[in-house]
Amino acid sequence: MPLLAPADRRILRELLSRGGTAEIGEISAAVALDNQTVQTSLGTLQESGIVAQTGSVPGLRGARWSLTRHGHEVGPSLVGSDLAGGPDGHEATGPTDPAEGWGFPWRPPKPEAPLYATGLSRRARRAADRAVIGIAGSPPKRRRRGRAIVAILLIAATIGVGFVAMIALRVTEITVSGINDGAMVRPAGLAGTVLEFSIDGGDVTSAQMLLDGFPVSGVQRYDNRIVWPVPELTEGAHIVTLDVDRRFFGTATAAVTFTVDGTPPAVELPRVFEPVALDEPVVLAGSVEPGVSLQIGDQRVDTASGSFSLTLPSPPGGPVPVIATDAAGNTTEFDVIVPIGYPHTTGVHVTAAAWDHDGLRESVVELIEQGRINAVQLDLKDEDGRIGHRTNVRLAQLSGASRELYDLREAIEELHNLGVRVIGRIVAFRDPTLARYATASGDRDWVLQTPDGRPLSNYGGFTNFNHPIVRQYNLDIAAEAAAAGIDDILWDYMRRPEGDLSGMRIPGWDGGDPSPVIVSFLAEANSMLREAQVFHGVSVFGIAADRGEWVAQDIGAMSDHVDYVAPMVYPSHWGRGEYGVVHPEAQPYDITRASLAQFQRVLAGTNTAVVPWLQDFSMRVNYGPDEVRAQIDAAADLGISDWLLWDPQVTYTNEGIPVSYR
Structure with a gap:
C-alpha cells in the first residue's frame, strides 16, 4: 500500500509549493480540508x-509547520509527477506501481537500443564491414598460426575480464546500524530507535523488508539507505530481513536478530533467612537466570553456572x-x-x-x-538521663x-559468674x-521545641533524635558497655513524645512522621553492635503494633535492624x-494474649x-503471683517463651x- 494517503x-x-513552510489555517484553506484533517496528516x-x-507566538499567530531536511530531499519524490493534480484538483487516480509501497513512485526506464546499433542503414553497415575487411587484407600464411594464438588469448582475456566484471556486478554489501545483531533490548530502549540498512552495489528500489517474516510499514528510502523507525514490539525474539536485487542477477540479503525483554530477572534467594x-x-546461596549479573552488598557474585554462593564471615549488621x-x-x-x-x-x-542496694x-x-530467670536487665542510662555507673563518655x-553508683565491668562479671546474661537498658531520647x-x-x-522555639516540657525534656551529637552520645554509651562485656543493649524511649506533631518542633526535620529518623538510628546502632557481637532490641508501646505513628514507632521497619522487639503490654495501661x-x-x-497477637501479626515473616x-x-x-503467671501463660500459649518483668521498685513476685x- 502507498506510504502516503491522498x-x-x-x-x-x-x-512544497509554498517553499516548505505554512500555518495550518493556510494549508486548510488551500487544500479545502478541515483543520483537524490537516493536523492529523501533519502528524x-x-x-x-x-x-x-x-513553534508559534502565543496570541499572534497559529502553529507553523515546515519541511525538514529529509522532507526537502524526498518530498518531490513522494508527491511524484502529480504536482499539478487531476482535473478536479485532486491526485490523479490509476493503477499504482509496486514501488509506491516505499513511498517512491519509481518506474524503470524503457530499454533503448545502443547508440552503436543506430544511425546506419543495412547497406551502409555492409559497406563498412567490407571496407574494414579490404583494409585488413589477407595476412601471409606464415602468420596465421601466430594470429590464431593471439586471437585465442584475446578471447580468453575477454572472457576473463567479463567473468571478473560479472562477479563485480554481483557483489552487494549491506551494512546494518541502529540495533546490534543478537542484542537484548528493553521495550523502553526501543523508543526512538531507527534501524538503518546502507546498500552498496544493489538496486535499492527493489528492497523488501520483513519483520518475523511479515512486511512492515513506515519504511523510508534516502539515496542508498533504507530507514525504519522501530515501533513498539512484543517481548521475545525478532528478526528483520532485507532483500535487495543485485545489479547483474540474484538477490542479496541482510538480517539482524534481537530480543525484546522487559521482564526483570528472577532471583531465587530467601528474602528473610532463618x-x-x-x-x-552466613551463607547466602541461590540461583539466577542465565546471563544475569548479581551484586550482594558491595560484592560481585559469580553466576556463570546459574547458581551462586556467598559466605559472610559473620551475620550482617542490617x-x-x-x-x-x-x-x-x-x-x-x-x-x-x-x-x-x-x-x-x-x-x-x-x-x-x-x-x-544490698537487699x-x-x-x-x-x-x-x-532458676526463675536467666537474664538481668541493668539500667545504663535511666529516664532522668542519669548514668548509674562510672563512665568515660x-x-x-x-x-x-x-x-x-556501681562499676559496670564488675557488675557484668558478677552476673556472668552467676550464669546469666546482662541486658543494658539505655533510655535514649x-x-x-x-x-x-x-x-x-x-x-x-x-532538644525538641514548641512551635515558638521553647524547649518542649514533656518528661522534663526530650532530646532531638535527629541531631548527630545527641545520637552519638547514646551510641557512645552503648559502645562503652559493649567494651565492658555487656551481652545485650535494649533501647527505650526510642520514639517521639505523645501528642499532636503540630505542637512540637524537631530541629533539622522538615515535618511529617519522623519514624524514618528513629529507624535510621537503630540501623546505625545495629551496625556498630553487630561488629561487637552484642545483641540489641527496642522497647515499644503496646499500641505500636497498629498505632505506631502516634509515637513514631514503625514496628515493621524497626524489625529490620534489631534482634528483638520488646512491647510493653502492661495490662494496667490499656483502656477498657x-x-x-x-x-x-x-x-x-x-x-496480654490479644495485644501480643497483634505484634505477631505485624512481625510475621520477619x-x-x-x-x-x-x-x-x-x-x-x-x-x-496469679496475675504475673497469667501473663506468662498468655505469652506461652502464643508460642512466646521469652519475657522481661517490670517493677519500678525492683521487688518481684x-x-x-x-x-x-530458667
Whole structure:
C-alpha cells in the first residue's frame, strides 16, 4: 500500500509549493480540508520525519509547520509527477506501481537500443564491414598460426575480464546500524530507535523488508539507505530481513536478530533467612537466570553456572541489598534480612540504685539461684538521663549525668559468674539531664521545641533524635558497655513524645512522621553492635503494633535492624474494651494474649523475636503471683517463651515465676 494517503500528499504538495513552510489555517484553506484533517496528516508526516512544527507566538499567530531536511530531499519524490493534480484538483487516480509501497513512485526506464546499433542503414553497415575487411587484407600464411594464438588469448582475456566484471556486478554489501545483531533490548530502549540498512552495489528500489517474516510499514528510502523507525514490539525474539536485487542477477540479503525483554530477572534467594548464630558465618546461596549479573552488598557474585554462593564471615549488621541485572538492563532489587537467633530470655528490670542496694541486689540474685530467670536487665542510662555507673563518655561528664553508683565491668562479671546474661537498658531520647545542659549551653537544637522555639516540657525534656551529637552520645554509651562485656543493649524511649506533631518542633526535620529518623538510628546502632557481637532490641508501646505513628514507632521497619522487639503490654495501661477485653487490668491473660497477637501479626515473616515486657506491679488492681503467671501463660500459649518483668521498685513476685523458665 502507498506510504502516503491522498490527503497527506495534498498537504505535502502544498508545503512544497509554498517553499516548505505554512500555518495550518493556510494549508486548510488551500487544500479545502478541515483543520483537524490537516493536523492529523501533519502528524503522520511528522512521524516519518518529513515535517516538523517550528513553534508559534502565543496570541499572534497559529502553529507553523515546515519541511525538514529529509522532507526537502524526498518530498518531490513522494508527491511524484502529480504536482499539478487531476482535473478536479485532486491526485490523479490509476493503477499504482509496486514501488509506491516505499513511498517512491519509481518506474524503470524503457530499454533503448545502443547508440552503436543506430544511425546506419543495412547497406551502409555492409559497406563498412567490407571496407574494414579490404583494409585488413589477407595476412601471409606464415602468420596465421601466430594470429590464431593471439586471437585465442584475446578471447580468453575477454572472457576473463567479463567473468571478473560479472562477479563485480554481483557483489552487494549491506551494512546494518541502529540495533546490534543478537542484542537484548528493553521495550523502553526501543523508543526512538531507527534501524538503518546502507546498500552498496544493489538496486535499492527493489528492497523488501520483513519483520518475523511479515512486511512492515513506515519504511523510508534516502539515496542508498533504507530507514525504519522501530515501533513498539512484543517481548521475545525478532528478526528483520532485507532483500535487495543485485545489479547483474540474484538477490542479496541482510538480517539482524534481537530480543525484546522487559521482564526483570528472577532471583531465587530467601528474602528473610532463618535466624542464625551471632558469631557464625552466613551463607547466602541461590540461583539466577542465565546471563544475569548479581551484586550482594558491595560484592560481585559469580553466576556463570546459574547458581551462586556467598559466605559472610559473620551475620550482617542490617538488611543486605541485592541487585540482579540481565543482558537487557532489567533489574531486580530487594533486601535480604538475616535475623539473629535471639537466646531464650527470662529476666527482670533492675535500676542502678537497686543494684547498688544490698537487699534489692540480693533479691535479684535469689531469683537467679532459684532458676526463675536467666537474664538481668541493668539500667545504663535511666529516664532522668542519669548514668548509674562510672563512665568515660565525655558528654556524660560535662552534663553531670554520671552518678557512679556501681562499676559496670564488675557488675557484668558478677552476673556472668552467676550464669546469666546482662541486658543494658539505655533510655535514649527522654533525657532531662542532657536537655537542661544543652539549653544552658545555648545548644537549643539538641532538644525538641514548641512551635515558638521553647524547649518542649514533656518528661522534663526530650532530646532531638535527629541531631548527630545527641545520637552519638547514646551510641557512645552503648559502645562503652559493649567494651565492658555487656551481652545485650535494649533501647527505650526510642520514639517521639505523645501528642499532636503540630505542637512540637524537631530541629533539622522538615515535618511529617519522623519514624524514618528513629529507624535510621537503630540501623546505625545495629551496625556498630553487630561488629561487637552484642545483641540489641527496642522497647515499644503496646499500641505500636497498629498505632505506631502516634509515637513514631514503625514496628515493621524497626524489625529490620534489631534482634528483638520488646512491647510493653502492661495490662494496667490499656483502656477498657481494648481488643474486646472488657477490663484489661483485671483480665491480664486476655489482654496480654490479644495485644501480643497483634505484634505477631505485624512481625510475621520477619523472624524477629518478640520479648514482651510484663507487669509485676500494682496500680488500680492488686497484682500477685496469679496475675504475673497469667501473663506468662498468655505469652506461652502464643508460642512466646521469652519475657522481661517490670517493677519500678525492683521487688518481684517469686511465686509467680515458674522455675522451668530458667
